[in-house]
Amino acid sequence: MNPKIAIIARVGAHKALAAAGLQPHHTEVYSTPYGDSRPVHWFRQGEIDFVVLSRHGEAGYEISAPFINARANLYALKALGVSKILAWVAPGSLRQEMAPGDLVAPHDVLDEGKGGPHTFYAGVGWGFIRHHPLFCPELRAAMLGALVDVPFTVHDRAVYVATTGPRLETAAEIRKFGLLGGDLVGQTLAPEVFLARELELCYTALTYVVNYAEGLLDRPYAPGVLFEGLATPAEIERVRAVEAAWPELIIRLLPALAGTSRRCPCPRLMERYRLRGDINDDWRTWVR
DSSP states (O other), X not given: OOOOEEEEESTTHHHHHHHTTOOOSEEEOOEETTEEOOOEEEEEETTEEEEEEESSOSSSOOSOGXXXXXXXXXXXXXXXXXXXXXXXXXXXXXXXXXXXTOEEOOOEEXXXXXXXXXXXXXXXXXXXXXXXXXXXXHHHHHHHHHTTTOSSOEEOOOEEEEOOOSSOOOHHHHHHHHHTTOOEEESSHHHHHHHHHHTTOEEEEEEEOOEEOTTTSOOOOOTTSGGGGTSOHHHHHHHHHHHHTHHHHHHHHHHHHHTOOOOSSGGGTTHHHHHTTSOOSOGGGTOO
């Protein structure tokens, strides 16, 4: 079996799929030059083989965003033959019209983080890659086409502001991000999307809003509850509805993702360095 599609999701994603009737037939942690990957779960839906990796943990929230080993995860997926990645992400919203429980397909990222590493290519003379369009245009269009009649509000454009964490952003930072054109704020997509491009992977993201960002609305501090009061009980209920529908959404998206041709720029992002003789066709020799 040769999975071409990977779903990189949040906590315990494989368990949600198993509860919906899709049992993983194989699970493995892969050793890479950057350390061990998160466990990779192999699934089959119809004729489509795909794998699922939970960034933050298998059973619970075990590792926060700045400590995720994105290089090991992506290296492992590339080594398995994966060429297409769907990232499932849960940001906060900087716009009232993007409400908790809405689905949003970001089209760009504003990297305001201080994390890293942001490259596979340390200490060498290659890796300068255009980042527009940042997300694979074929994969993104296929995803949005498959979401046309879902029972959730879908926004087809947004600028995702990436921060480091694990702390949440201050109200002043959120105001700044809004002035800079940000629509969403989160701690996951960067550096993951940048690293995926360095390995010439098709990568797109589907996010679901989990709260309004700090200071956007007047929300008193509530100790001991999710987001300490940034989301109301009604908003959390909407978010839970999206999370419950996640397996159905993935099953709906798989044929669309599998059907893309990869005639996009993604498989040739490093072509200049091939032609220049800096790298060869064995991608494992590119990385450092």
